[in-house]
Amino acid sequence: MTVLSDRFRAEIDAHVADLRRRRAQVWPPGVPREVRYPLGEITLTAHLRHWARERGDRPAFVVGDRTLSYAQLDEQSDRLAAHLVADGVRPGDRVAVFMGNSLEFVLAFHAILKAGAVHVPVNPMFRGEEVRYELEDTGAQVAVVASALREVFESGRTDDVRTVFDETAIAEVVARDDLPGPGDDGDLDAGDLDVLAALNYTGGTTGLPKGCEHTQRHMLYTAASALTAMNTPPDDVSLVFLPIFWIAGEDAALLLPLVNGSTCVLMPRWDVAEAWDLIERHRVTTLVAPVDSWIPLLDRAEADGRDLSSLRTPLAVSFVTKLDAALRQRFTQVTGSPGILREAAFGMTETHTMDTFTGGLADRDLTARPIFCGLPVPGTDIVIVDRETGHLLPVGEEGEIAVRSPSLLTAYRGRPDATADVLQDGWLLTGDSGQLDESGCLSYLGRHKEMLKVNGMSVFPTEVEFLLGRHPRIAGAGVLGMPDPRTGERAVAFVMLASGATDTADDVVAWCRENMAPYKVPEVRLVDSLPLTATGKVIKRELADRLGPLR
Incomplete structure (x- = not known):
């Protein structure tokens, strides 16, 4: 757990001021520097x-x-x-x-x-x-x-x-x-x-x-x-x-x-044919979608000659497939829209998401690694912190992303200790890894936490373990992730059955399908025992060794 240091507190004001100066140099023309509330601050x-x-x-x-x-x-x-x-x-x-x-x-x-x-x-x-x-x-x-x-x-x-x-x-x-x-x-x-x-x-x-x-x-x-x-x-x-x-x-x-x-056209679920029909019929201007949804949308639109030119704010999310120059160029060619297909934003539930924007920063985003998230939205500050020392890190160095904004959660319900861990001195310590470039733009480097992303949905191994623990014939489980070419990642559960239980791996998977969201259902591997520490915690690194080089 990161703990902000006294040095952080001593340096933060000057550090934020320096980042704001850097960001001012690349701030897109026409984008206000202060938040504009169309009707004021009302409910x-x-x-x-x-x-x-x-x-x-x-x-x-x-x-x-x-x-x-x-x-x-x-x-x-x-x-x-x-x-x-x-x-x-x-x-x-x-x-x-x-x-x-x-x-x-x-x-x-x-x-x-x-x-x-x-x-x-x-x-x-x-x-x-x-x-x-x-x-x-x-x-x-x-x-x-x-x-x-x-x-x-x-x-x-x-x-x-x-x-x-x-x-x-x-x-x-x-x-x-x-x-x-x-x-x-x-x-x-x-x-x-x-x-x-x-x-x-x-x-x-x-x-x-x-x-x-x-x-x-x-x-x-x-x-x-x-x-x-x-x-x-x-x-x-x-x-x-x-x-x-x-x-x-x-x-x-x-x-x-x-x-x-304004108007929202709401779809119950993603369907390519329905999407381009709705875009044409309602002259849709804004669409946020994973890259994996944009690709078939453009394929069908090009094949059928559909009119997607109204899309002036096309936003992509790089969950499994990443946005690249070829897809951006293809969007322009297929739609004829003046809009530029760009990465959506960095964010999380704790910040109410949408903490950054990429508009006006086209092309530089495709050279950042691995996911360019752009500049903080007006009113938000983002810095990078050393996990070990709690000190601020200079631009270019990798560390934990910390966010300060008016939309940070007040608390985790009923969890004061967890709240105190992540909310320190008005900053949210995200647990995610990132890097700021010389202009103060954020690149998201990955997750420091155990969390997996399965088709863009968050899956926490300990949550899957908790749910498996409710199975009446499971004595213990250890869950970790491995890459999956279709979903990005998938959960793998090493399951130890209770004495006398005769369930198969397929039986456990069937139970999981009845008691978990589909994206959380793990691949199940039955084991006779789980490697444990002296305090009874599963030794995940030994389980990882069993997954072999694919992990």
Whole structure:
């Protein structure tokens, strides 16, 4: 664990000032240096109220053949919020949302905030024990659950959950004209930028998911700083297929369009043919997608002569395949768009993500190693710290990325020690490795923590071990990762069965598929024993030796 030193504290002000001077030399023309809040620093509900009055007919969300205008979103979320309050939801209560990308998720998000409650998005790929863990950790008493996921939810439901709403219940509530409409209930206009508004779960040093406490101020700053850095105009139309339970999807779909008063075209999942159809039909201007999604999109567009010229803000994420000059050039040739395909941003759940931007820095990004993340967004500082000494490192040297911004988590829920480990003197110690160049631009070098990336999703070996520990016939397990040409990385579990158990590796995998999200399901190797330290910890390096040179 990194501990910031007295020397860090003595040098930090001068060091940050020097980095800001360096960054000023390459700051893209036309990008403001200070954060611009389109409507000022007001709550998300106040933003929705404003756009409902000023652009009431403008589509806020489009999902398939369904469109929800700003006026409709405000009215329907008011009714759902009033119903939540009537059901006993009080300020500070946690409300879990277990849904995929949908208009119902959007309505629930706004209704929860209007009720003064805490939004708890739960990964819709979770299985029973994973759902139970987050419900127990939050103490949620109310849940909004997709009907298709109801059986899974019930398998992990806790006794605390007294009420569950599905799409049918939401449709009935929002159709009721006896519930308050926009502004009819003054309590729904109340709001505080600085109280707990969301618990966004991530993994941590223990591997078990930790709830990052975020406020509306964190959300607002994240959206406003990203909009400022990208110079996003009000007529923007974004296409989002990233899961909106995920912090990056929440930002892209729920926050940036709302703060900007623009339109989000929301996809339940990625589909190439549907994507280019939506881009053409709605003249989509912004799309964030992994490189592995951009490649087939351009392939199909070129083969079928589709018009993607509206894409002026194309952003790529280098999870498995990395962005290169050839793909950037191909985007320009196929689309004819003036936009430049570039890397999206560095970020994490603890910072509410979107901590950097790459606009205006084209070409230099492709020479950085291995992933160029660009400049900190306005209002954010990034430095590199020596893990051993806690001292600041000069430009060019590799170390731990530390971030200071107005969107840092307030705390990990119920984990003061873990909070104190990562939040020091107003800086977040990320556990990730990075390097700053002479201009102060960040390159992401890799993960210092054990975390794996499977198709871009975070997998913590200790979390998989924890879940395997709930199997009644598993005595112990050690999990680590190895490269995978299809998914980037994959988890491998060395499993020791309990005495007398006759399960096969396939049996264990089948259990994992019932109790874990698909991307967490490991390859299973049964072993007679696990190498342990004197204190009972699995010796991972000995397991790694068994994987051989492929690792």
